[in-house]
Amino acid sequence: MQRCDIFCTVIDNFGDIGVCWRLARQLQQQYQMQVRLFVDELQALQMLCPQAALLPYQQLEQIDVYHWQPAAEQQQTTDPTPCSADFSPEAIADLVIEAFACELPARYIDAMATVATRGKQPHWLNLEYLATEDWADDCHGLTSMHPANGLRKQFYFPGFSPRTGGLLCEANLLNERDTWQADPQQRATLLQRLGVEWDTSTNQRDPLLISLFAYQNPAVAALLQTLSMSTNPVLCLVPEGKILPQVATALGCAPLRRGDCLQQGNLTVQVLPFLEQRDYDQLLWSCDLNLVRGEDSFVRAQWAGRPLIWQIYPQADDAHLDKLEAFLQRYSQTLPPALATQVLTCWRAWNQPDSAHPDWAALLAALADWQHDARRWAETLLKQGDLAANMLQFLQNHSD
CATH class of the missing domain: 3.40.50.2000 (Glycogen Phosphorylase B;)
Incomplete structure (x- = not known):
């Protein structure tokens, strides 16, 4: 596995982009993967990585970082401009991480489906929020089928049980x-x-x-x-x-x-x-x-x-x-x-x-x-x- 694409929308505060930025760095530095990180709020990344600029594309620590605007992708408009990254079938990564159910761009999913028709679907993971409860043991690794094209997506839960995905921790x-x-x-x-x-x-x-x-x-x-x-x-x-x-x-x-x-x-x-x-x-x-x-x-x-x-983080109804x-x-x-x-x-x-x-x-x-x-x-x-x-x-x- 050589390439990974990570998609992240910043819901609130810095936890979403914090996890994605750490994971992107570890996959690149420790496993020498080619990583593209798509994030909708570069200001949040800038707080964690001051070298980041408010640009459509930049390379940070050998990671390709793209400004991704989900609203523009969904509306197929040019104002604001959709992500400038290559979403052709040839550019689709081996591992695609949809962080915290952020929903991939439709044209990216279409390209994944094209790749799947050629013999092998990219691995598509929904990286979930940190789980502490026992139910996560049974949900970790479950598969969902895309209703239109049959692509498989699996749910990956960070957690504290051996039956979950564990916690981010660099090798040393x-x-x-x-x-x-x-x-x-x-x-x-x-x-x-x-x-x-x-x-x-x-x-x-x-x-x-x-x-x-x-x-x-x-x-x-x-x-x-x-x-x-x-x-x-x-x-x-x-x-x-x-x-x-x-x-x-x-x-x-x-x-x-x-x-x-x-x-x-x-x-x-x-x-x-x-x-x-x-x-x-x-x-x-x-x-x-x-x-x-x-x-x-x-x-x-x-x-x-x-x-x-x-x-x-507080949630409704406690x-x-x-x-x-x-x-x-x-x-x-x-x-x-x-x-x-x-x-x-x-x-x-x-x-x-x-x-x-x-x-x-x-x-x-x-x-x-x-x-x-x-x-x-x-x-x-x-x-x-x-x-x-x-x-x-x-x-x-x-x-x-």
Whole structure:
């Protein structure tokens, strides 16, 4: 398998393009595949990869990136202009990934059908959202037939069970993490590059380092209040994002911007720029506790082998809470009972601010114990294989 086309529409925030960009890079770098990435919002990719430009076509890290406008494709109009990529049968990839049910262009599907009449259909996968519930075991790998041309599409679920597709993880990621975490100078260099200053003249001890990347969340006020009353210094690093207005309200300050640094009690809060993926991975490796949101940062926080709290993307009718609980049942099984109770309470309160009153101070006091379990959890996940390798093996097993 030599060529892969990935189609992505950015629904909200950065999780969709974050996953697709990581997968595209891994397939190109680790498996030497020729990858084309089609994305409808280049601004979102630009946040994760600052080298990206707002162009119809560009090559980034040996990946061909096209601006894809689904509305123009569907309407067959020239204003806006449909994607400029070659969609002839000869250009169709061996592996076609429709990320998160984004729907391929009709002319691309027609070209796939033409290829199929010549003897072999391209592998067509619908890459689904991260699954935590047991039903995904039975849905992973199911086939759907296109009603007009009979093309086969299979559903591929990232997940935590051996019967799902696993999680994105580059071949040497955990070794790089371990090397980083064994060298304190790496963390110091990263923080300096991000503009983080820690006044060692008044703070003789290294701070407890926390990253906070979240959607809007009223629970942040209670967390920051607890941190401000900590007996140890705390440095909370907040990448630019939707949580900033509520952080400002909790601190009683003017609207926050990149580079702002405020102190309240024993807590120092500093606003970071929105980080590209490599820098964000290293920030997760550097922190003692990571509060993350969505799916891409959630998975990367688990590979960091550090304590984490996940804010799941909210859905209508609280459907996301079943997904949250399913993960918590898996995750808490590896924790000592007392720690598991604390983790469950804090995670639930972070996602349902009116449901409980967590003891943040007790959880922070247990971070050292939680640290060991977090590393073991990452090692357990790795035994299931990584998503890209599992995907290619899946395709080999299902080849005609």
